[in-house]
Amino acid sequence: MSSTTLNSKVPSLSKAQAVPPSWKDLGKLANDTLTKDIPVHGSTLEVKTKAPNGVQFRVLGARDAKSGNINGDLEIKLADKKRGLTLTQSWLTSNVLRNHVELENQIATGLKLELISTLIPEKQSKNAMFAASYKMPGLHTRSHIDLFKGPTVTADAVVGRDGFLLGSEASYDVRDGKVQRYNLAAGFSAPEYAVTLHGLGNLSTYSASYYHRVNSDIETSARATYDSKAPASNVNLEVGTKTYLDNAAFVKAKINNAGILCLGYTQALRPGVKASLGLALDTVKLSDAGGANAHKAGFSLVFEA
Template structure:
């Protein structure tokens, strides 16, 4: 008798281990600050701000999240410095076991001559043993119906995604993915944009202190007929600090260092250097970049 299969990752999380290794904890684009607090009534407040190195403009948002675990309800409200109001209502495991339904809306009152720029997306996520499926209906745009499904067995994963324009009656986009997940490594292949662009990613936990990964992308629109390759690694110095490094085939080297200064306080530093332009003067950070990020949580 075969054992129950675990729930596979969702479509957007295929290749997540490699993606996180190569993209997260590199705050070299500017200065960022994030503050999180939680009340006894399970309301979480988050204030986040970021200033890019090439500008003096600070962008940010204020978020309030209410979690009612007893009724499987989560409500998130966000107000950005661009005067965009976002709302997300999630209901989990109430209609049926393994089913999550949510409604995400946004409104920019000051845009389009005062008429506002609005969006509303209704989504449903269903998870069971060996099966993970999502469906999204963009009510105001199209309307467009998007669905993706990932099935998994014994570590092997197979996924498919498609978008359908209801008004025009045609498929706008489709993609395929395949992969294999093991406790210490993962391999993922994607065929995107109607099977016109491709990517392959690899993640390996070499030891409890060292991780390594790589990603290759072929996209005729972005890579000029060639393949963009990026490799990276992460090393834990101790329980409170780690360093990351990555380099791509364009010669851009990025370094990141993250330190937990105390419980609830984390600082990250990042730098990106174009090794092919080391002798160039770079007063505004267009070639070489440096930045930092602080996260406070209580």
């Protein structure tokens, strides 16, 4: 990571998107502004390296501030770009083995096939999922089938034209012969802003998010969520901003209607080294004697070579 990497990550929006984002990436710009690079729930250390033959290694260690538990993840990734084949294997400290095989743009342009399997030797528990995604101008669709649970088929699709986006997702239980869940979304993206509306949980929860790139140094986002099944049917609101101090550092701040203020600072220390600090303050309890227990702090450190 060079000293200019942080500022070069400012997203570029396009009114006429050749390929729409996938379902999971609808509203991603607002979500990243409000959630990424504010590590308040613990501490993480991530190391990424790449061997001369192209094999990639990733080691992730995370300590949860609430429970004090430390979890780790060792990942190895092998890619054959000529054949469009990628194999990722990971081993978690919880003794979970995971394999992920990807085949892209071989059978047809824009088609990606995936096979994901997990194994817990201690419990003799296993699971496998087959996924397929296809993207082309104006359309991005995905589907996957959980082979051991149900089996359950989940599919989603997003269509886009002139900046307008419309998406849906549904999950179907083959054994019971019924739809388990369905969700809808709509959005619009322009060169400097994006708006996304979600109807989730069988249209029981509604969310509206907004992203605005004010200029090359400042981004802002807001999100409102309404859960019709919640005991108190209130609208939860959070608003945040991201400001670049220079090409190697930025600060983030967000606050919600519960009075939780989160602050984040990210600095590229040197090429390949990035550090982030996060702090969450319960502004309602700042004057309380036991208010310190409601505050949280954390950090993350990333090495990449």
